[in-house]
Amino acid sequence: MRKWLPLLAACLGSFMLLIDVTIVNVALPDIAADLGTGLSGLQWVIDGYALALAALLLMLGSLADRFGAKPTYLIGLALFAAASLGCGVAGSAGVLVAARAAQGIGGAAMLATTLSLLHATYTGRDRGIAFSAWGAVSGAAAGVGVVLGGVLTDLLSWRWIFFVNLPIAVVAIILSAMAFGPSPRRADRRVDFAGMLSFTLAATAATYGIIRAGEHGWGDRGAAVALIGGALALVTFIVIESRSAAPMLPLPLLRGAGFTATLIAAAGMSFAAFSSSPLLSLWLQQYLHLSPLRAGLSMLPLSVCAFLVSGVFGRLLHDVAPKWTIGGGLTLIGAGSALLTIIDTGSSWAATIPGYLVIGVGVGVMAPPLVAVGLAAVPPHQSGTAAGAINTARQLGLALGVAVLGTVFRNAGSGKTPTHGFIDGLNSATITAGVIGILAGTLVFTLYSRSDRTTPAAPAPTPEPAHLA
Structure with a gap:
């Protein structure tokens, strides 16, 4: 049992930082009412976290190479815990956004080092088990986030979606300090x-x-x-x-159509699948008057469907060309987002189910092979940097998606009655997400078709440790 303590420490940290991507969605109406902020402030509550993750992930991977993955991970955990406390006690939207950005910095340090630590700790069959367990925990985080956010907001308050991180972080810090061995350091590693x-x-x-x-x-x-x-x-x-x-992102990597397609797919998935969630959460609670818990449960079909599809069909799609799994999956996500435009003034929460199910199928088809296909398109010694870039693209796609869809929402609903304005804005935002998903899927399909370096989603090569995320 003791040999799995490092895995537990890694999974606790990753679970904590990943649920914080989605846990705030169902709490947004309560945050807005309590702190007196509008849509722009709520957008920054999400984007402050996503932007910090996107901007610092690659650099912190380089710092981890230089100073060691273990101390970098421990510092990330401590910063994440302190920032979570700051979020929970925030008395204004500005303080909350600043604390969310600090959370993102800590999260980037953790995300840049987690798999490096597992890679250094386990070998052979145990390494495969550890990576699989970490992947399962990471995949479940999004679904757990919306439900846990609803439970805590309903029973206590929105502040507890951040306070709950504190005991988890303390346990993760203690376990990490005890379980992980000393990390190798590369003093000659330059930081960009x-x-x-x-x-x-x-x-x-x-x-x-x-x-x-x-x-x-x-x-x-x-x-x-x-x-x-x-x-x-x-x-x-x-x-x-x-x-x-020693560039943060070596530009020659972008010359390969396969790797460029993977970055577009990663950003497009986050944009098309998840950027409309804050607006849908506001609709469910402010216009349908669902509780935060019921709102979270109504958003669960997407995550559950993605989890089931990836688990049941992931191995069957192993040898399918990425233009079909990733390009086709992204196109499905776009179609599912477009389906969400069936919402009107008389709709119930069930109107979201068709769109969520189609999006879930798309995510379940494209997400499992995404990193492996991207790594297969680059030289093995750059696989760690490539993996970090893919995760950076995911977070950047979410941040820009929340910003773009919020702007579309405002413009489409301007000058109309509150209810009709909200519905028109929501439908304009979801159709925009759908169009972006379909266009990105088509572009990805074309790029993969042209690539002579990208192969089907074979097992990923051994990553350069400090950057894999």
Whole structure:
């Protein structure tokens, strides 16, 4: 039993950071009422976390290489716990968003090192068992998050969706300190701080500009300055990465159609499948008057369907070309998101079931092979960086998706009665998610078809430890 303590420590940390992606969704109406914030503030509650994860994941993988995976993981756990406490006691939306961003920093340190620690701890058959168990726990986190968020918000308050992290973090820290051995360090490993800073500025400025445009209009000077600044920061990032001796994201990786397709698929999945969840949560609670728990349960079909499809059919799809599993799965997700537009002023929560089931099938088909296919498209010595980039794309897709769909929602509902405006805005947001999913799926299908390096979803090569997530 003692040999599985490291696995337990890794699963506790990963479960905690991953449920915090979804656990806030059903608590958003209570947060808005308690802190007196509107849609823009709620968008940042989600995006502050997702952006920090996206921006820092690759850099923290490099830091873990230099200073050791174990201390990096322990620092991440401690920061996540402290930030969770800050979220729970936040008295304003600004403080909550700042604490959520700090949570994201801690989460990035944990996500960048978890599988590295498992890889170093286990060998042979035990390593396969450990990775499988970690994957199952990670896959279940999204579904558990919405239900746990509903239970805690219903029985206690929204603040307990953050307080619950504290005892979990304490146990994870104690177990990790005891169970994981010393981590190797590479003192010569360079850290691309300039690349990290420019990427962070680009992602944050773009997200801020989109959210501000939704609130104040596209002619708003602040929105325009942010979007232009984001574009300039992105150009700067590309220049830095092209000249850096140790780039955060080696640009030659993007020359391969297979890897580029995988990044687009990762971002597209998060955008099309999950970015509309905050708006749907508001509809379920503010307009259908469901409790947070019932709202969470009504959103569960997506996660349950994805879990069942990936578990039952994952092995059968092992030898299917990625253009069908990943490109086809993403197209299914887009179709499912478009199905959510059947919601009208007289709809019940059951109107979401067809769309959620189709989205769940798409996620269940495309998610299992996604990382393996991406890693097969790059040289083995860059597999860790590639895995980190794929997870970065996932979080960036979620952050930009929440910003874009919130802006579409505002614009479509403007000037109408509250109920009709909300429904029109919601339908415009879900159809936008659907169109993005279908277009991204078509592009991914085409890129995989052109790639001569991408193979079917074979077992992933051994990753470069500190970056795999």
